[in-house]
Amino acid sequence: MSKREGSLPPRLESIVYTADGDGYDWRLAWGIVAVLLVAIPWLGAGTFELRILIGVLMWIGLAQSWNMIGGYAGYLDFGHGAYFGIGAFVTGIAMVSLSLPFLPALVLAGIFGAVFAYAIGVPTLRLKGAYFAIATWAFAEAMRQLALLLDITGGTSGLTLPSTMAAFGIPLPDLPRVIYLYYIMLVLSVGVVVLTYVLFEHHEFGYKVKAVRDNEDAAESLGIDATRIKRQVYVLSCTTAAVLGGAYAFYITFVHPQEVLDSMITAQMVIMALVGGLGTILGPIIGGALIFLLDRLSALYFGSDTMYISLMGLLIMLVVLFAPDGIVGLLTGETDASDIRSNLNSLLEKFKFQ
Amino acid sequence: MDLFIQTLINGLLLGGIYISVGIGFALVFGVLEVIDFAVGEYVMVGAFAGSVLAAGLGIDALFVVPLVFVAFYAIGFFVQPFLHHVTTSNVPMPILMALVFTFGVAFFARGGILTTFGPNTREVPTSIATGGVTVSAIGTFPVARVLTGIFGIVAVAAFLYYLYNTKGGLAIRAIAEDRTDARLMGINIARYQSVAYGMYAGLTATAGVFIGIIFAADPGMGMQYTAFAFFMVVLAGMGYLPGIIVSGLVLGVAQAMFSTYVSGAWVFFVLFALVYVVLLVSPQGILGRGEPVS
Amino acid sequence: MTETVLETTNLTKRFGALTANDDISLSVDRGEIRGIIGPNGSGKTTLFNNLTGFYTPDEGSIVFDGTDITEWEPHRIARAGMARTFQIVSPFRNMTVTQNLLAVEAPDSIEDKHARAREILEFLEIDHIADNEARGMSGGQQKLLELARVLMLDPDCILLDEPSAGVNPALEKRILDHIQELNDDGTTFIMVEHDMDVMRTIADTVTVLDQGQLIAEGSFDEVTGNDRVREAYLGREVDLEEVLG
Numbered sequence: 074m075s076k077r078e079g080s081l082p083p084r085l086e087s088i089v090y091t092a093d094g095d096g097y098d099w100r101l102a103w104g105i106v107a108v109l110l111v112a113i114p115w116l117g118a119g120t121f122e123l124r125i126l127i128g129v130l131m132w133i134g135l136a137q138s139w140n141m142i143g144g145y146a147g148y149l150d151f152g153h154g155a156y157f158g159i160g161a162f163v164t165g166i167a168m169v170s171l172s173l174p175f176l177p178a179l180v181l182a183g184i185f186g187a188v189f190a191y192a193i194g195v196p197t198l199r200l201k202g203a204y205f206a207i208a209t210w211a212f213a214e215a216m217r218q219l220a221l222l223l224d225i226t227g228g229t230s231g232l233t234l235p236s237t238m239a240a241f242g243i244p245l246p247d248l249p250r251v252i253y254l255y256y257i258m259l260v261l262s263v264g265v266v267v268l269t270y271v272l273f274e275h276h277e278f279g280y281k282v283k284a285v286r287d288n289e290d291a292a293e294s295l296g297i298d299a300t301r302i303k304r305q306v307y308v309l310s311c312t313t314a315a316v317l318g319g320a321y322a323f324y325i326t327f328v329h330p331q332e333v334l335d336s337m338i339t340a341q342m343v344i345m346a347l348v349g350g351l352g353t354i355l356g357p358i359i360g361g362a363l364i365f366l367l368d369r370l371s372a373l374y375f376g377s378d379t380m381y382i383s384l385m386g387l388l389i390m391l392v393v394l395f396a397p398d399g400i401v402g403l404l405t406g407e408t409d410a411s412d413i414r415s416n417l418n419s420l421l422e423k424f425k426f427q
Numbered sequence: 428m429d430l431f432i433q434t435l436i437n438g439l440l441l442g443g444i445y446i447s448v449g450i451g452f453a454l455v456f457g458v459l460e461v462i463d464f465a466v467g468e469y470v471m472v473g474a475f476a477g478s479v480l481a482a483g484l485g486i487d488a489l490f491v492v493p494l495v496f497v498a499f500y501a502i503g504f505f506v507q508p509f510l511h512h513v514t515t516s517n518v519p520m521p522i523l524m525a526l527v528f529t530f531g532v533a534f535f536a537r538g539g540i541l542t543t544f545g546p547n548t549r550e551v552p553t554s555i556a557t558g559g560v561t562v563s564a565i566g567t568f569p570v571a572r573v574l575t576g577i578f579g580i581v582a583v584a585a586f587l588y589y590l591y592n593t594k595g596g597l598a599i600r601a602i603a604e605d606r607t608d609a610r611l612m613g614i615n616i617a618r619y620q621s622v623a624y625g626m627y628a629g630l631t632a633t634a635g636v637f638i639g640i641i642f643a644a645d646p647g648m649g650m651q652y653t654a655f656a657f658f659m660v661v662l663a664g665m666g667y668l669p670g671i672i673v674s675g676l677v678l679g680v681a682q683a684m685f686s687t688y689v690s691g692a693w694v695f696f697v698l699f700a701l702v703y704v705v706l707l708v709s710p711q712g713i714l715g716r717g718e719p720v721s
Numbered sequence: 722m723t724e725t726v727l728e729t730t731n732l733t734k735r736f737g738a739l740t741a742n743d744d745i746s747l748s749v750d751r752g753e754i755r756g757i758i759g760p761n762g763s764g765k766t767t768l769f770n771n772l773t774g775f776y777t778p779d780e781g782s783i784v785f786d787g788t789d790i791t792e793w794e795p796h797r798i799a800r801a802g803m804a805r806t807f808q809i810v811s812p813f814r815n816m817t818v819t820q821n822l823l824a825v826e827a828p829d830s831i832e833d834k835h836a837r838a839r840e841i842l843e844f845l846e847i848d849h850i851a852d853n854e855a856r857g858m859s860g861g862q863q864k865l866l867e868l869a870r871v872l873m874l875d876p877d878c879i880l881l882d883e884p885s886a887g888v889n890p891a892l893e894k895r896i897l898d899h900i901q902e903l904n905d906d907g908t909t910f911i912m913v914e915h916d917m918d919v920m921r922t923i924a925d926t927v928t929v930l931d932q933g934q935l936i937a938e939g940s941f942d943e944v945t946g947n948d949r950v951r952e953a954y955l956g957r958e959v960d961l962e963e964v965l966g
Contacts, residue, residue: 149523151530196707202523203462204665207657208706214654215699222692277834280824284813287519291811293795294773294804295870296826336650340534347527352815379546383538389531394509397518419516423508426618519814 110259114252123251125369127258127324132365134262134317135338136345136357137269141310143343144352145273146303147286148198149206152213154339156186156311158220160318161333165232166225168323174242179319186315187308194307198300213339220330231329234322254324261320265313270354272309282306283352314342337382341368344385348392350401359400364388394420433566434687435680440572442679443579447634448652449659449671450583451627454590457603457666458623460522461510464529467653468536469628473499473635474644475540478551488553488640489574495636496629503628506532507621533649540646548646551639575637582630583672589626590668599623603666651695658702664717726751726878726909727772727803732781734764734771741767742778743933749878754900754910756924756941758917760954763930765913766808769880772911773805774798786877800828804871805880808913810863812855818842818866819851825873834873841872845899861892868899878909885916897923917945929953 109116114123135157142150160182167178197208220226234240238250245253273279284292285299293299322328341364349360364385371381392399395413402408452466476495481488513525556574559567590596598619601609610616635644635652642648658678663670685694711717727749734742741764749755757765770776772783774795782791785803793801813821822838831837842848847865850858855866864884871879884900885893897919904910914920920927920941927944929937931953937944944950 147520147523149526200706202520203526204706206523206526207462207661208703211654211657211699211702211706214650215696215703218693218696218699222696277823280813280816280820281826283816284821284824287813287815288811290775290795291807291813292824293775294799294807295824296796296799296828296874297824298794298796298826340530343527343530379538379541381538383535383542386531386533386535386538390509390528390535393513393524393528393531397516397524416512416516420508420512423511423617424505426615426621 110263114255120249120251123255125366127251127255128369129362129365130255130258130262131317131321131324132341132345133358133361134258134265135314135342136349136361137262137265137354138310138313138317139339139342140346140351140353140357141269141273141313142307144346144356145279145282145286146306147202147352148303148307149202149343150209150307150310151206151339151343152209152211152216153311153314153342154334154336155209155213155216156190156314157318157321157338158213158216158330158334159189160186160315161322161328162220162226162232162318163315164319164322165227165234165328168234168240169232170225175240175323176242179316179323182319183312183316186312186318189315190308190311191304194304194311198303198307210336210339213334213336217330217334217336220334226330227328229330231327231332234326234328236326240323257320258324261317265317266354266358268313274354278302278305286352340385344389348388348399350399353399353401356399356401363400429564429566430687433568434683436565436568437572438680438683439676440568440576440579440679441683442676443576443583444634444637445579445655445659445678446672446675447579447582447586448631449656449663449675450586450668451630452656453660453663453666453668453671454599454603454623455627456660457668458599458620459507459510459514459525461514461525461529463627464526464653465533465536466631466656467649467651468533469499469631470635470638470652471644471646471649472536472540473632474551474639474648475544475549475646476632477636477639478549478644481552487555488551488636489555492578492633492636496633499632500625500629502625504621504625506628507624508617510624511617511620533653537646537649544646546646548643549639550643551636553640556640569641571637571640575641578637579634582633586626586630587668595619595622654695654698654702658698658705660717661702661705664711667717670717723750723752725749726786727911728784729772730782730784732768732771732778732783734767734776734778740933742771744781745930745933745935746781747928747935747938749909749911751877751909752904752907753925754904754912754923756920756927757911757913757930758915758920758927758944759930762932763953764933765930766882767933768930769805769882769911769913772798773803773880796826799874799876800826802828802874802877803880804874804876804878806867806871806882806884808882808886810860810867812858812863812866814856815854817852817854818847818858818869821855821866821870822873825870827873828875831873831875837873838869841869844872845869846895861888864888864892864896868896872903876908878911879903881910881912881914883913883915885914885919893919 113126118126139150139153142148163182163185164178167173167181168175193212197205200208221229226232238245238253241253273282281292281297281302284295284297285302289299318333321333345360345364346357347360348364349358350356368381371384372378395416396402396408398407448466448470452463455461455463473495476498477488477491480491480494484491510525510528513528514521518524556571558570560570560573561567590600598609598614599622601612601614602616602619606616655678659671659674662674662677682694685697725748730746732742732745733740745768757768759765767776771778774790774793774797778791782789784790785801788801790798790801813824816824819838822841823834827834827837839848842851845865845868847862847869850862855863858866884896888896900910900923912924924941926938927941928935929944929950936949936953937947
């Protein structure tokens with residue numbers, strides 16, 4: 074990545090390009106971003122801005138979490154949202170029924186996510202691609218139906234969580250709650266991104282995962298235990314989704330099956346990773362931020378969430394058709410104008426019915 | 428006992444219409460190798476089309492059925508090339524990308540209907556399909572359900588006749604068997620895949636009109652029928668068409684029995700859980716004739 | 722003093738009515754280059770799949786290095802020191818050459834995988850493309866990459882499925898030289914190969930399969946002189962040497 078030159082606008086290039094080095098100095102750029110992210114509550118950002126940022130961060134984390142299994146491992150998990158919901162409910166139940174503080178409740182959410190993911194992953198990962206998608210989708214829908222029926226999840230009325238920072242678990246100075254929530258989400262989301270980066274881009278583990286995705290037989294013949302690798306990725310990605318779900322529950326203080334187990338949650342993760350670029354570290358970051366902001370903007374301008382649903386649908390179709398490498402593919406030049414043109418031509422070919 | 432027989436017949440009638448959803452879906456899977464996540468949304472949009480056309484033209488919903496079929500046949504005919512393009516494109520995992528594409532189609536359709544008509548249900552107006560038919564010693568059956576069941580059976584019979592007794596049907600089956608061989612035999616892949624997908628869309632949307640007559644058109648109903656379609660093909664065995672007739676009837680009867688004797692609230696949980704479990708436990712369908720999924 | 726590295730006993734694999742490997746008993750000595758030949762569909766690739774755990778045989782057993790590996794999974798067999806390549810080259814397309822090598826689950830005896838990878842790439846003379854993505858490479862380079870990956874396992878025995886297919890003559894010679902060199906250092910090779918010239922030059926012993934059965938075994942000249950082998954390849958009446966030139 075660091076050696077690709079000439080793919081950034083000149084002005085941006087002058088900022089991150091080091092004349093003596095062999096490419097862009099991304100570390101500098103990321104350093105600036107990190108400082109900004111930490112300082113932002115003190116730079117005049119109000120509740121509204123912080124809430125938007127919390128959303129952006131959470132969705133970046135979720136998109137990255139889906140990207141682990143969907144992008145890097147190539148398994149279309151259409152039930153990933155179930156783990157978000159499981160995390161939210163475990164956190165909610167732990168805080169309401171067990172009166173636990175948030176931090177231990179969040180740990181429980183992670184543990185439950187991991188246990189569920191392992192139990193579901195072992196049989197489900199045996200299925201081939203499209204069947205895996207159906208099975209996980211059915212699992213997630215079953216979870217939603219179950220949450221609507223059970224007492225412990227609050228059934229159709231949902232659960233209401235404590236809404237003060239007193240329930241956090243550690244005594245904290247008296248600051249607006251939203252600032253704490255922002256930092257919680259920042260830590261978790263950046264944690265997921267860094268974890269993904271280290272494991273999948275800079276570690277043999279990531280090479281093994283991609284090897285299994287690209288050619289499972291070849292990977293096995295090279296000593297890679299494909300079943301184990303897939304299981305590890307699945308458990309890891311589902312656990313991170315569960316932890317983010319737990320944080321979301323504490324943030325929103327109300328957990329309802331139709332909301333935290335909504336199939337739109339999975340859909341958004343898929344779309345964000347896809348639009349940004351599957352199996353890349355930057356893709357879900359770009360896609361997550363962009364799509365979430367688009368969602369807020371469409372709510373602001375069209376006043377309805379429903380238009381957004383069809384916009385998402387349209388975007389998925391366009392990306393699949395013309396830019397399967399996502400925005401990252403466009404930025405790095407993997408997909409260029411001639412690709413799109415030849416894609417369009419080959420699409421028109423398919424309309425020749427005579 | 429009367430209640431049992433009545434429930435059974437009600438279930439079989441429902442099963443008839445489910446088959447007409449499942450059979451096109453299974454065919455598309457055979458021909459395009461694509462699992463169409465938008466299947467339930469064709470049912471939903473079909474129900475809305477029936478409602479709007481019938482209300483707009485001021486005629487009975489039963490009479491707009493041919494119109495809906497033709498309209499959705501045309502829509503399907505022109506959606507297919509997009510799927511064909513994706514499945515044959517030079518991306519990693521093209522079949523999965525096509526599945527993602529249909530995921531997009533589903534959201535596009537659902538969002539479009541929600542934006543246009545709002546979140547409320549709409550009646551699909553009919554004056555013919557009202558009231559009940561009384562069968563002595565068993566009970567009374569709603570005319571809507573009886574007509575729906577009959578339509579389902581007739582539509583599926585016509586569909587199978589086309590598939591097994593005409594040149595076009597032969598071409599489609601040849602493609603399902605082996606796309607490359609079919610091309611070598613001089614079959615126009617693009618056209619017959621489009622015919623297959625068009626028939627599937629038409630059949631599914633038409634089934635939507637009938638389902639709308641029974642239950643009303645609801646923007647959120649699609650997901651349920653997607654699940655039904657998955658359930659049927661999974662139970663029948665992926666890609667095994669005749670199995671759909673069995674699994675569609677099983678679905679209808681099971682739904683009716685479950686609602687009558689157990690609890691309506693648990694129907695969906697059981698349904699989704701069954702799709703999941705059948706995939707894992709019996710990956711080639713209960714009849715063991717489908718292609719393996721693992 | 723020879724030692725058996727691989728031995729199969731009555732190995733049988735059926736697919737429905739077809740018996741793809743029929744009662745095959747063979748034994749390979751450590752340090753030999755064994756050629757496997759036979760007409761298309763004679764069961765060569767099935768044999769490879771049986772040996773490397775991709776199929777589980779219906780009957781018979783496989784003993785590698787004194788251990789029964791019949792029921793083992795492919796990755797376990799690979800780690801035990803029996804590696805293979807595939808007929809169709811299968812590089813991990815979206816990774817660089819070095820990453821392809823680092824993905825391999827190398828045995829614990831290799832302490833520094835990076836150093837080992839460099840060594841192998843230098844040995845095969847492809848270290849100049851170490852940072853290239855596999856998908857942009859030529860077919861020949863991909864073949865070398867496959868061999869490089871296999872070497873990361875530090876295997877005792879390497880199964881090659883048509884190593885010279887689709888490769889230009891210059892590169893073919895390079896590959897064969899490398900095989901010879903590795904063999905001199907003690908690595909056992911089992912090769913499926915259609916090119917009879919290659920077999921003649923490189924194989925110590927040739928095993929001939931036909932319709933799933935082992936029909937002949939011996940030096941190249943012995944087996945090509947065998948009537949059953951001629952029959953299997955060409956039917957009666959035809960002289961093998963004549964056809965092969």
